[in-house]
Amino acid sequence: MASQVSQPQAATSGAASSQDTLVSIRGLKKYFPITKGIIFQRHVGDIKAVDGLSFDIKKGETLGMVGESGCGKSTTGRAILQLHKPTAGEVLFRDNGQMVDLVKMKGEDLRKMRRRIQMIFQDPYASLNPRMTVGNIIAEPLEVHGILKGKAAQERVQELLQVVGLNPYFVNRYPHEFSGGQRQRIGVARALAVNPDFIVCDEPISALDVSIQAQVINLLEDLQAQFDLTYLFISHDLSAVRHISDRVAVMYLGWIVELADRDTMYRNPLHPYTKALLSAVPIPDPAIEAKRERIILTGDVPSPARPPAGCRFHTRCPIAQKGLCDVQVPEFRNVGNNHFVACHLVPDGAG
């Protein structure tokens, strides 16, 4: 196997950890083992889904995370919630003014922290139990965490339904009686039930029709303003991410290759992958489309079980330099104005 170095990080990746940081990720890795054999499973390799990420999420902001399938963006979201136990690294979360590491937590302590971190899933069909009424689905986290019971819980459910724009009268209906957009609202209500600080939204609009997507995006924005929520918004839709995010991280094959303020990222992308990605997104305006130049990348994303040596993007990169990019791992560094990029060919001060 070629030398596979995970991504080296500058000491102060992302925004420097300060008072307004809610979540701080340090050297996060998640490997899924590849095994061989039927009875005795030999460990023969790893899928390096997430390989050494460091970034911060500030209180009240929306951090957009974009990338193509298999880049590790969903795994990152799940590893933050400890739904996948990280292979290495720290997930620091602010609790009473102190940063606590979720990776080291177990049992009851972790369960208590989960109250403050919730998730909204992509598939509104698969993420709701078809045998439970909407009322019970939304009340379940309240009961599990021992916040409210019985009548008080039911009252809270009615209130939550109203907050997400559903009729409280629907409380005794089952998920199949709702449309996709309505189900996603139920998922949002369930996440909100326990008054979380931080919500990981994993492709929350991808399964919805365009006119319904806008409804859910607006709902998420309204709720953020109302309840002072912090979002990690994971999506492959670069237009939606631009709309909703304050800062944006671009992932490729288990690495974050670029991280910057939303406007900086979209106006002045520095990493060749980000440039290609942005140029590939069609814009709904024929006059603009006729004039646009696309950077068409050749080939497919390599397998995360055998990522390329050096820079992971060099096999598809239009400007890769032999002897540098295919050998040396680029450092993820601040090139000015908190614009972070992992590319040898971007000079310092370009940000």
Place this chain on the structure above:
Amino acid sequence: MGTLLDVKNLNTRFYTQDGVVNAVNDVSFTLDEGETLAVVGESGSGKSVTMLSVMRLIASPPGRITSGEIMFDGRDLLKLDDDEIRQIRGNRIAMIFQDPMTSLNPVLTINQQISEVLQLHLGMDKAAAKRRAIELLEKVNIPEAARRVDDYPHQFSGGMRQRVMIAMMLAANPQLLIADEPTTALDVTISAQILDLVKRLKKEVGMAVIWITHDLGVVAGMADRVIVMYAGRIVEQAPVGELYASPRHPYALGLLKSIPRLDEIRKEKLEPIEGLPPDLINYPTGCPFAPRCPYAIQKCLEERPPLAPTTSTKHLSACWRWQDVKR
């Protein structure tokens, strides 16, 4: 340029336990030789069923084309028998689908699948068919085509499989390609590769393309003309530039306003279309969009507006108030 396809008053119904689903209602449109027509709409709008009807691929039961006329190159496809329609399908009209894995046979090599088309429709022998298959794979930019032609579909990535489908479709030199959301399942950089490929091939081969999609961005870069469908009906039809600059149906306008744009200058609130599409079993008597429409008046609920010319004979809208609809 001559007219290649002329669909008149097409109606397709599905007879289900719950009742009759009015999937396609009075759909009429034409397509010129070499033209690219985009069909836009959300799930359940009837865009795929319309094109499957054109190909006579509606499963019966439960589906049936209840009336209409589909003139292709001077012949009514609805009047052909099964053998005659099979000669047209794959040969003169080809179709590619959203999910290339389910449209490829997993137990046959790529060579066997492409050669089948060549042997069946062009009467080539095995060796000639394989040579041609390799050529076709090269044409759609599959690296090491001569070696990969003997691989099975699972050995290809999603984007590569869609290329294989396109190669297969090209095998018989069709005059019309119907592409049903061919890039929806693909990542954006791979989708850009496929769009680029189809544009290039269209120029080389000179075929007409019907592109079914829900992605208004893709339409803007691909199409000459656009049809917008809602509840199994065409609600607007216009040259691509006009549709985006001055849509004349509230639904088309609503779609354009509800999508975030990559080049968004200011952070503005999106304007979603409130409500849900109608039930196609209990089809509304008036305009099907009226319950969600900000322009709706009493007349809209009672009387269904016909698809009629607006500012020009090329720009049609099914709206009583098209003159008031402005971007």
